[in-house]
Amino acid sequence: MRRALTGVVLAAGFGGALGLCISLALAQSPPSEHKSGFEFISPESQATQQDDFSNPGMLWVAEGEALWSAQAGASGRSCAGCHGDAAVSMKGVAARYPVYFAESGQPIDLQSRINVCRKVNQKAAPFPLESRELLALSAFIGKQSRGMPITTGEDKRLEPFRARGQELYEQRQGQLNFSCANCHDDNWGKRLASSVIPQSHPTGYPLYRLEWQSMGSLQRRLRNCMVGVRAEPYPYGSQEYVELELFLMTRAKGMPLETPAVRP
Amino acid sequence: MAAALTLLAIIPGQVWAQALRPYEIVGDAIPQSLTGARGDPTRGRAIVVDRQKGLCLLCHTGPFPEQRFQGNLAPDLAGVGTRWSDGQLRLKIVDSRRLNPATIMPPYYTLDGLARVGRNWQDKPVLSAEQVEDVVAFLTTLTETP
Numbered sequence: 001m002r003r004a005l006t007g008v009v010l011a012a013g014f015g016g017a018l019g020l021c022i023s024l025a026l027a028q029s030p031p032s033e034h035k036s037g038f039e040f041i042s043p044e045s046q047a048t049q050q051d052d053f054s055n056p057g058m059l060w061v062a063e064g065e066a067l068w069s070a071q072a073g074a075s076g077r078s079c080a081g082c083h084g085d086a087a088v089s090m091k092g093v094a095a096r097y098p099v100y101f102a103e104s105g106q107p108i109d110l111q112s113r114i115n116v117c118r119k120v121n122q123k124a125a126p127f128p129l130e131s132r133e134l135l136a137l138s139a140f141i142g143k144q145s146r147g148m149p150i151t152t153g154e155d156k157r158l159e160p161f162r163a164r165g166q167e168l169y170e171q172r173q174g175q176l177n178f179s180c181a182n183c184h185d186d187n188w189g190k191r192l193a194s195s196v197i198p199q200s201h202p203t204g205y206p207l208y209r210l211e212w213q214s215m216g217s218l219q220r221r222l223r224n225c226m227v228g229v230r231a232e233p234y235p236y237g238s239q240e241y242v243e244l245e246l247f248l249m250t251r252a253k254g255m256p257l258e259t260p261a262v263r264p
Numbered sequence: 265m266a267a268a269l270t271l272l273a274i275i276p277g278q279v280w281a282q283a284l285r286p287y288e289i290v291g292d293a294i295p296q297s298l299t300g301a302r303g304d305p306t307r308g309r310a311i312v313v314d315r316q317k318g319l320c321l322l323c324h325t326g327p328f329p330e331q332r333f334q335g336n337l338a339p340d341l342a343g344v345g346t347r348w349s350d351g352q353l354r355l356k357i358v359d360s361r362r363l364n365p366a367t368i369m370p371p372y373y374t375l376d377g378l379a380r381v382g383r384n385w386q387d388k389p390v391l392s393a394e395q396v397e398d399v400v401a402f403l404t405t406l407t408e409t410p
Contacts, residue, residue: 175385176319176370177378187337187368193315193322194333230385 034255035188037263040198045210049262057139057208057260060132060215064140067133073124079137082121090144092151095257098246100155106239107161107246110138111217129236135206135215142206142259150203150257153250165247168240169200174231180244195264201252202245204261211264218245284375285393292363293351297400298373298393308402311395312341318391318399319370327408337368345404354400357391372396 048054068079083089101108115126127134169180184200205218219241223233234240285298311318325334326341360369372390
């Protein structure tokens with residue numbers, strides 16, 4: 001535990017400075033060699049992620065495991081009541097999200113899919129987006145696919161949404177006029193003030209970010225960059241975020257899922 | 265007067281736009297000061313190192329030994345005053361896209377061609393005309409060899 005805390009504190013000291021510099025966000029070419037954000041963080045943060053007893057994200061995983069088995073809503077059902085052992089039923093699931101959701105005719109991300117299940121099958125109120133409970137369940141489900149290759153985007157019906165996500169990624173925005181690709185494709189590996197700019201592979205969400213001192217979703221991370229370039233962020237749950245996630249996850253195909261990852 | 269106020273009320277976005285000073289681009293430069301006066305290099309240095317105002321050191325490194333964590337996405341500012349004239353520096357700051365449409369240098373003194381600008385930043389340039397002149401005045405003093 002002492003070792004765990006030291007790791008977190010060291011990483012937090014380093015990460016705090018990184019956190020000051022919100023990533024700014026034109027697109028030429030995608031990275032030819034995919035590198036996870038894991039390769040851009042300090043050895044201390046890497047060790048924290050890799051040790052389940054140090055990784056603060058595991059607290060959310062544990063809470064998610066409890067929620068998985070807890071009865072909820074008018075149905076009195078738990079997730080486990082229908083899906084059984086998550087280690088079996090949820091294995092590989094998070095590695096293929098966002099998926100095409102026939103009921104809406106649109107892609108859906110894991111958090112919103114959990115909420116559909118709550119509403120329709122458990123007859124329970126959906127969890128607010130970015131709530132502790134929803135992050136916990138997403139982290140628990142995500143962890144069942146840890147180490148598995150990302151397979152998102154195989155459904156052909158996703159293609160127009162993926163293409164829209166790519167447009168959003170390459171579109172300049174905000175008072176400072178940056179696209180995501182300006183930094184994360186064209187300048188990854190360089191320093192934005194103290195922060196080394198990573199490539200943009202969302203391999204570990206939800207993840208624990210030292211800057212946040214909390215778990216957060218990819219949507220929260222995308223909002224950070226939008227605020228950094230002085231753009232108006234989309235509201236949580238917006239279709240734009242799902243399309244961006246779909247584009248990024250499809251591009252990250254084959255990379256191993258790291259949930260719950262640790263980042264500065 | 266009443267008509268003018270009404271006009272402002274209908275199109276508040278135009279208030280700042282009207283406040284932006286007109287300037288003339290000659291070749292690769294804006295030869296004339298945006299304010300008609302020379303800026304203050306001391307104030308200019310403060311703007312350059314301020315990570316909320318000038319934002320310069322997020323991307324540029326420069327001769328600022330007291331400043332930690334300088335970026336390396338853009339050219340070193342050391343010697344920038346020998347490489348470029350004040351008019352060239354002014355255009356680079358005002359709207360570098362006029363020189364290179366693919367640049368990642370933010371356009372500091374224009375409201376044109378921007379998408380999805382955040383509510384707090386709408387209809388405002390990144391820097392005022394006075395601030396641009398202060399920064400130009402400071403950068404021209406950077407005559408060291410990088």
